[in-house]
Amino acid sequence: MVIWLTGISGAGKTALSQALVRLYRPQVPEIVQLDGDEIREVFQHNLGFNESDRFKQIQRIQRLALMLDRQGMLVVVSALYCHPVLLTWNRQSFSSYFEVYLDAPLDLVTTRDAKGIYAEARRRELPQVVGIDIPWHAPTGAHLHIDAKTAGTPEQIALEVGRHVPRLATALDELPMVAEVG
Numbered sequence: 001m002v003i004w005l006t007g008i009s010g011a012g013k014t015a016l017s018q019a020l021v022r023l024y025r026p027q028v029p030e031i032v033q034l035d036g037d038e039i040r041e042v043f044q045h046n047l048g049f050n051e052s053d054r055f056k057q058i059q060r061i062q063r064l065a066l067m068l069d070r071q072g073m074l075v076v077v078s079a080l081y082c083h084p085v086l087l088t089w090n091r092q093s094f095s096s097y098f099e100v101y102l103d104a105p106l107d108l109v110t111t112r113d114a115k116g117i118y119a120e121a122r123r124r125e126l127p128q129v130v131g132i133d134i135p136w137h138a139p140t141g142a143h144l145h146i147d148a149k150t151a152g153t154p155e156q157i158a159l160e161v162g163r164h165v166p167r168l169a170t171a172l173d174e175l176p177m178v179a180e181v182g
Contacts, residue, residue, distance in 0.1 A: 001167060002065050002075045002094040006082040006139060007102030008131045009117055010109030011148050012157070013078035016102065019154035020076050020161060020168075027171035028074055034061055036079040049128040051135075054081040062089060069094050074167055080130055083137050091141075098165050101139045102157075104148035106131055 003020070005013045014035055021033045039061050040047065047053040047060075058081050065075045090097055109131075110118040120126035121133070130136050144164055151157050162168035 001096040001098070001165070002069055002077060002090065003161065003165060004065075004087075004090055004097065004099045005076065005078045005102060006080065006087075006099070006142075007104055007148065008106070008109055008136055009080055009129070010112040010114065011102035011104035012151070012154060013080070013102055015154040016100070016157050016161070017076045017078040019158040023155060023158050024162065024168055024171055027174045028167060030072060031074045031076065032068060034065055034068075034075060034077045034079075036061060036077075036081075039064065049134075051081075051128075054130070054134070055083060055086070057081065058083070058086050062086070062093070066093055081134075082139055084140075087139055087141070098144070098161075099139060099142045100144045100146060100161055101142035102146050102148050102151075103138070108149055 005016055007013055014037070017033050017035060021031055024031050036057065040057065043060065047057050058079055061077055061079050065077050068075045087099065090099070106118070110122075113119055117126055117129055118132070121129040128134055144161060146157055146160070159172070162172055
């Protein structure tokens with residue numbers, strides 16, 4: 001199974017994927033995380049950030065997720081770029097698929113801007129930023145649509161995701177943190 005987290009930079013994808021793995025790994029040891037930034041690092045940043053390279057980056061993540069899915073792993077992917085063609089491939093290719101859209105408006109992510117990309121883009125020092133000069137293709141068929149403005153902590157969102165994913169839902173009762181976070 002693949003849980004695909006998408007949203008623009010700063011929406012909270014990585015924090016949510018980390019929370020999912022942290023909360024569920026004791027009961028779901030086959031859960032693994034694939035993060036877009038980490039995959040870029042693994043492949044020595046050999047792709048740029050233009051739209052064509054972003055497409056290739058997601059295809060790379062898809063193939064890794066498919067390999068892990070075929071081995072029975074529960075794969076949590078956090079990936080920024082989401083073209084409709086890529087999301088269609090996901091629905092057709094994985095054994096089971098659950099898509100989460102972290103919907104964060106630019107005004108919210110520019111205040112978070114942990115990586116400084118929006119500030120650099122505003123100063124025209126950084127081109128090829130999704131949502132600024134590369135189109136953001138918001139997913140239209142996500143299984144779960146999270147409003148990042150009102151979503152709560154990554155742990156609270158992870159519990160919400162868990163309620164919708166059967167393999168995680170069976171583990172909810174066993175989670176020691178449910179009373180503390182929920």
